[in-house]
Structures are given as C-alpha cells and as structure tokens.
Amino acid sequence: MTFTNAPEYIRNLAPYVPGKPIEETQREFKIKHVVKLASNENPLGPSPKALALLRKKILDLHRYPDASAYHLKLALAETLKLPVNEIIIGNGSNEVIDMLIRAYCVPGDSIVTSKAAFLAYRICAQIQGVATLETALTPDLRTDLRDMAEAVRANDRVKMVFIANPNNPTGTYNTSSELKAFLKEMKKIRDGSVMVVFDYAYWEYVNAPDLPDPNQLMREYPNMTVLRTFSKIHGLAGLRVGYGVAPREIVQNLEKVRQPFNLNSPALAAAVESLKDVAHQKRSKKVNDAGMKFWTKELDRMGIPYWPSQGNFILIDCSKGLGKRGGDVYENCLRRGVIFRPVSNYGLMHALRISIGTKAENEIAIRALAAELPEDRRAAYFRKSGKKPMKRATASKAGRR
Known part of the structure; x- marks a missing residue:
C-alpha cells in the first residue's frame, strides 16, 4: 500500500x-x-538555581502544567518592562515561528527571509503551504535589507518577513541605522501591513554597540514580533522554552492557535528561576x-x-x-x-x-x-x-x- x-x-x-x-x-x-x-x-x-527547582518540580508530574504560563509571563514582563498581554510563550521559539505562520498566512502566501537564515522559517512555512522567498546577502554575509524590501514590494502575497539579528549561522548583523531605514521603507509598502519578525535568539551575547535593542525597534514599526529563547544563554535547550514579544492584537491571535499545555511544568518553573539568576x-x-x-x-x-x-x-x-x-x-x-x-x-x-x-x-x-x-x-x-x-x-x- x-x-x-x-x-x-x-x-x-x-x-x-x-x-x-x-x-x-x-x-x-x-x-x-x-x-x-x-x-x-x-x-x-542551566542556572544551578533552576536545576535545584527542577528536582522539586518533578514530584508534580502527575499534574497538568499552567496552560497560561502565568508566572513566566509575569517574570518576563517585569524583566522586559512590558505588559503581560504583549508576550506569547512557545515550546522553543520554533513554536512561535510556527504559530505566526499558521495565524497570519494561508496556502499560496509567501514569507521573505535571507539566504543562509535559520531553516525553521522555511520549514514552518512549507508545512502550511506557504512559499519562502530568499533574498541576497551582502559580500560580508549580512542580510541585504534593500533587496529584502524590494522582494516584499514586488510580491503582494508576502505576509511576513523574518530577520535574525545576529544571524545564525553567520554571526553577522545589521546595524540600528540600517534597520531603522528598512522599517521606514516597510511602512511605505502596503501601509505597513506586512509583519516584520526579528529573531533575537542570541541577543544576550551581543557586544556590538550599533546592534539595536529589540524594544527600540518595536517603537519604529508597530506590526512586529520579536522572538527570544531560553535555549542559549539560559542553557535550557533541552526543556524547549521560547517566547515572542508583540502588540496585544498579535498575541491574541497567536494564543488562538497555540496548543494547550504547550510547555511542561518543569520547563516553566526553570525558566522563571533562570530569568532571576542574573x-x-x-x-x-x-x-x-x-x-x-x-x-x-x-x-x-x-x-x-x-x-x-x-x-x-x-x-x-x-x-x-x-x-x-x-x-x-x-x-x-x-x-x-x-x-x-x-x-x-x-x-x-x-x-x-x-x-x-x-x-x-x-x-x-x-x-x-x-x-x-x-x-x-x-x-x-x-x-x-x-x-x-x-x-x-x-x-x-x-x-x-
């Protein structure tokens, strides 16, 4: 058969x-x-404090986790100085990528990203029957933002743009002035209706002074989501904890497509404790x-x-x-x-x-x-x-x- x-x-x-x-x-x-x-x-x-809490939390494995991730959202809101309703929790930031495409794209739509970008963007899109348009890199392997804006302008089926900053696997980045110019251009394209998604998985490792804080970028372009993760500097890759920061209206739609109980109790508890362990x-x-x-x-x-x-x-x-x-x-x-x-x-x-x-x-x-x-x-x-x-x-x- x-x-x-x-x-x-x-x-x-x-x-x-x-x-x-x-x-x-x-x-x-x-x-x-x-x-x-x-x-x-x-x-x-991971944080030794997070590990200590994990040992206690395994005693409660017979209970369902908090589906709302209340305590983790609250801890993130306090750390990021943002409202709780502007945060979405995912089973790794990969799940947030998947939620974004499921919530905002239909088969036949397109997303735009650069060559040599994180493969999850393309994979999550293809699962939904959404095409991926890859734009050029500069000679020094940075995202060519002009080429990216042109790709969006040329295709009215583009619903979303993904930019990792810094990018994986190249480690390169786009500067604050470059990104602000790009977002200014994006506002002119279909009245800013194309969502821009910035992947800041490696933000905590950044030393470059001209790589912009993601919170600054959100003030430049309302239709934006910023992806973050606990898999890197927090050392919780095995527990799969990620999150997105976006306007309340975007988060509300993502919550509709989020799987119930998408994070387990030990992961939620460890993430809160890790966030505290500066x-x-x-x-x-x-x-x-x-x-x-x-x-x-x-x-x-x-x-x-x-x-x-x-x-x-x-x-x-x-x-x-x-x-x-x-x-x-x-x-x-x-x-x-x-x-x-x-x-x-x-x-x-x-x-x-x-x-x-x-x-x-x-x-x-x-x-x-x-x-x-x-x-x-x-x-x-x-x-x-x-x-x-x-x-x-x-x-x-x-x-x-």
Missing part, C-alpha cells in the same frame, strides 16, 4: 537536521569522550567572550578566515583557510571526537560553524581543527603554540567548569 494523500508541499519537505548527538558519535566511532561544539548551547549548562547569565556571557577571544586568536594564528560573530558561535572559511569543504573538515574532526556543524544545507559549502565551549573544550577542539592544516602550516602552528598535535580520536574529558 502506498500513501500519497499528503499535499505535495509536505512530500517535498526536507526535515530539519540538528547537530549530531554526542551519543551517536560515541557509538559510530567507538570514542568514549566527545566534545560537542555544534548546536550553540551554553557549555556551562549572575549565571553574566558568567555565561563572560565565558563566551573569553572563548570567542581564544578562537579568533587561534584562527588568526592558523591563517583560517572567519566572519566576526555577535553570537556564541563563529563561522570559519574552510575553503580559503584549509583548501577543503566544510563538510570534509567536519567528518575528519568527528573521528577525532569533536563535533562541529557543517552548514552546506544553508548553501555555505565552504564553511563550518563552531560553537564556543568551555576553556577545556575549546583547547581540544582547536587541536582537532589544526590537524586539518597543510603539513607545513600544521607543524608550524603546533610548534609556535606549544599545543600537542591530535593524532587520533583522543578527546579527553572536558566537562563543565
């Missing part, structure tokens, strides 16, 4: 491929200890800043080009720096017990994304990457750096600090 009654756009859908799990790598290559720098996770893990957030930021400094210094020393990043990851150019495709470098490093992230599915065959880890993880990973250098450069790097070459899959224990 064959099952062909699914719509064509579902049959043609390519599922999202996450970073390779540690356990799978251990089984495949028979490696005991693996370093994973593939999924932009917080290497320090010290853990600052420590996580400090570790990321130090790790980014380490990676850029070592990449410069090895002669591997990279794109300056405002996230907790860095994109490197394997083609220019190593004479290899990113996927080949990824496969070779797997055999050394280090997981990076190939980005060929973003159209970046030449590149590789590296998440920032702990000091111990970064040290192991840099040795795995350095083993990919041509022989003369490899020998020179290890000699000058004083690091030991990695000859085989010898990734040692590099746990949380």
Whole structure:
C-alpha cells in the first residue's frame, strides 16, 4: 500500500537536521569522550538555581502544567518592562515561528527571509503551504535589507518577513541605522501591513554597540514580533522554552492557535528561576567572550578566515583557510571526537560553524581543527603554540567548569 494523500508541499519537505548527538558519535566511532561544539548551547549548562527547582518540580508530574504560563509571563514582563498581554510563550521559539505562520498566512502566501537564515522559517512555512522567498546577502554575509524590501514590494502575497539579528549561522548583523531605514521603507509598502519578525535568539551575547535593542525597534514599526529563547544563554535547550514579544492584537491571535499545555511544568518553573539568576547569565556571557577571544586568536594564528560573530558561535572559511569543504573538515574532526556543524544545507559549502565551549573544550577542539592544516602550516602552528598535535580520536574529558 502506498500513501500519497499528503499535499505535495509536505512530500517535498526536507526535515530539519540538528547537530549530531554526542551519543551517536560515541557509538559510530567507538570514542568514549566527545566534545560537542555544534548546536550553540551554553557549555556551562542551566542556572544551578533552576536545576535545584527542577528536582522539586518533578514530584508534580502527575499534574497538568499552567496552560497560561502565568508566572513566566509575569517574570518576563517585569524583566522586559512590558505588559503581560504583549508576550506569547512557545515550546522553543520554533513554536512561535510556527504559530505566526499558521495565524497570519494561508496556502499560496509567501514569507521573505535571507539566504543562509535559520531553516525553521522555511520549514514552518512549507508545512502550511506557504512559499519562502530568499533574498541576497551582502559580500560580508549580512542580510541585504534593500533587496529584502524590494522582494516584499514586488510580491503582494508576502505576509511576513523574518530577520535574525545576529544571524545564525553567520554571526553577522545589521546595524540600528540600517534597520531603522528598512522599517521606514516597510511602512511605505502596503501601509505597513506586512509583519516584520526579528529573531533575537542570541541577543544576550551581543557586544556590538550599533546592534539595536529589540524594544527600540518595536517603537519604529508597530506590526512586529520579536522572538527570544531560553535555549542559549539560559542553557535550557533541552526543556524547549521560547517566547515572542508583540502588540496585544498579535498575541491574541497567536494564543488562538497555540496548543494547550504547550510547555511542561518543569520547563516553566526553570525558566522563571533562570530569568532571576542574573549572575549565571553574566558568567555565561563572560565565558563566551573569553572563548570567542581564544578562537579568533587561534584562527588568526592558523591563517583560517572567519566572519566576526555577535553570537556564541563563529563561522570559519574552510575553503580559503584549509583548501577543503566544510563538510570534509567536519567528518575528519568527528573521528577525532569533536563535533562541529557543517552548514552546506544553508548553501555555505565552504564553511563550518563552531560553537564556543568551555576553556577545556575549546583547547581540544582547536587541536582537532589544526590537524586539518597543510603539513607545513600544521607543524608550524603546533610548534609556535606549544599545543600537542591530535593524532587520533583522543578527546579527553572536558566537562563543565
């Protein structure tokens, strides 16, 4: 028997491929200890206070969670200084993306995003029979906002624009002046009826002074939603907690399509506690800043080009720096017990994304990457750096600090 009654756009859908799990790598290559720098996770893990509360909350698993997420919304409203009715809670920000498209698009409509943007935008759109129009990147891999505005102007079926700032997987961003000019232009297109969605998943890691606060942008363009997450600096990726900030009218429509009980009780409680633990957030930021400094210094020393990043990851150019495709470098490093992230599915065959880890993880990973250098450069790097070459899959224990 064959099952062909699914719509064509579902049959043609390519599922999202996450970073390779540690356990799978251990089984495949028979490696005991693996370093994973593939999924932009917080290497320090969750707030210790959140973990302590989780241990208590598991005793209440026989009870349904608070479907309204009252306490989390209240905590976010106090932190962001926004009304509670301008916040929507999702099972990860992915669910908020899905809710937005289900609430505001119908089959045959379109969304606009840039090339090399987060794949969830396209996937959530295609599930609903909505087309994705990809616009150009600038030579330095930033979103070309002029091209994006033109794409919206040229197609009256466009209902929504997605912009990640900073962008994943490139780590690049658009400045405050660029975004304000873009929003000014968007107001002229169909009276500002096209929703602009800014994805600020990596906002807490930003150091650039000209990358705008999302609250400032919302004052520039009313028809806007800002996506945020607890998966990155809060270290709760395994619990799936995200949220959106939008005008009350948008949130009301999203609540209509939100699944009931979309977050479990432990996740809700951990998110509230994590939000309160500012010290853990600052420590996580400090570790990321130090790790980014380490990676850029070592990449410069090895002669591997990279794109300056405002996230907790860095994109490197394997083609220019190593004479290899990113996927080949990824496969070779797997055999050394280090997981990076190939980005060929973003159209970046030449590149590789590296998440920032702990000091111990970064040290192991840099040795795995350095083993990919041509022989003369490899020998020179290890000699000058004083690091030991990695000859085989010898990734040692590099746990949380």
